[in-house]
Amino acid sequence: MESENFKNNLIITEDGSSSVFSGHFKCTYHSIHGAIRESDHIFIQSGLCYFLEKTKRKHAKILEFGFGTGLNALLSLSYSQSNNLKIDYSAIEAYPLSTELVSALNYTHNDELSKFKEEFLSMHSTQNEILRIGKCFSFSKSISKFEDYKTSEKFDVIFFDAFGPDEQPHLWNRPFLDKIPGLLNENGILVTYSVRGF
Numbered sequence: 001m002e003s004e005n006f007k008n009n010l011i012i013t014e015d016g017s018s019s020v021f022s023g024h025f026k027c028t029y030h031s032i033h034g035a036i037r038e039s040d041h042i043f044i045q046s047g048l049c050y051f052l053e054k055t056k057r058k059h060a061k062i063l064e065f066g067f068g069t070g071l072n073a074l075l076s077l078s079y080s081q082s083n084n085l086k087i088d089y090s091a092i093e094a095y096p097l098s099t100e101l102v103s104a105l106n107y108t109h110n111d112e113l114s115k116f117k118e119e120f121l122s123m124h125s126t127q128n129e130i131l132r133i134g135k136c137f138s139f140s141k142s143i144s145k146f147e148d149y150k151t152s153e154k155f156d157v158i159f160f161d162a163f164g165p166d167e168q169p170h171l172w173n174r175p176f177l178d179k180i181p182g183l184l185n186e187n188g189i190l191v192t193y194s195v196r197g198f
């Protein structure tokens with residue numbers, strides 16, 4: 001049984017959107033100042049949107065390190081539908097959240113996101129298969145450790161959303177980071193929310 005100290009707990013951040021406190025890593029999945037605000041500002045605006053504007057493209061392949069609550073995937077889905085973009089989204093996650101916790105997340109209570117409630121739950125429940133949402137969005141999730149993840153695919157945008165350098169220092173240093181450039185297409189970008197050392 002999961003000990004109380006290592007439990008994941010639901011929290012509400014300052015913009016009213018939910019997040020999770022990881023009992024194992026002793027930190028939150030998002031900024032306490034706003035999960036939706038942070039995810040939109042960093043991963044959607046400074047990542048996906050920046051890449052599409054810079055390359056003048058209408059499609060992108062995204063790889064996310066750390067699917068977690070699924071918020072980045074949900075916001076990418078919403079952004080692709082509002083802007084008529086084709087997105088192929090792949091996510092890696094070794095420690096999926098419990099069904100109970102996923103159903104307590106409040107992201108689809110938001111007006112703009114409420115139409116994706118079923119799709120959001122399907123993204124959480126699917127494993128190793130491709131989920132097609134509408135004509136333009138595909139989603140797949142690999143239940144694996146980042147360290148063991150292997151693919152021959154290449155991506156345009158990497159959302160690097162592991163826990164921070166204090167919690168997971170080896171993921172913010174070589175040799176782990178050396179594998180990332182090989183996952184990117186030409187002109188591809190990596191976007192993240194922190195940095196460590198050199």
Ligand SMILES: C[S@@+](CC[C@H](N)C(=O)[O-])C[C@H]1O[C@@H](n2cnc3c(N)ncnc32)[C@H](O)[C@@H]1O
Binds near residue numbers: 092093144161163
């Ligand atoms: C900062 S949180 C996730 C944020 C997520 N993008 C979201 O919006 O909820 C980091 C995520 O990485 C996952 N994770 C941490 N270390 C991992 C590893 N070595 N391999 C795979 N997943 C890992 C955690 O389980 C967690 O879901």
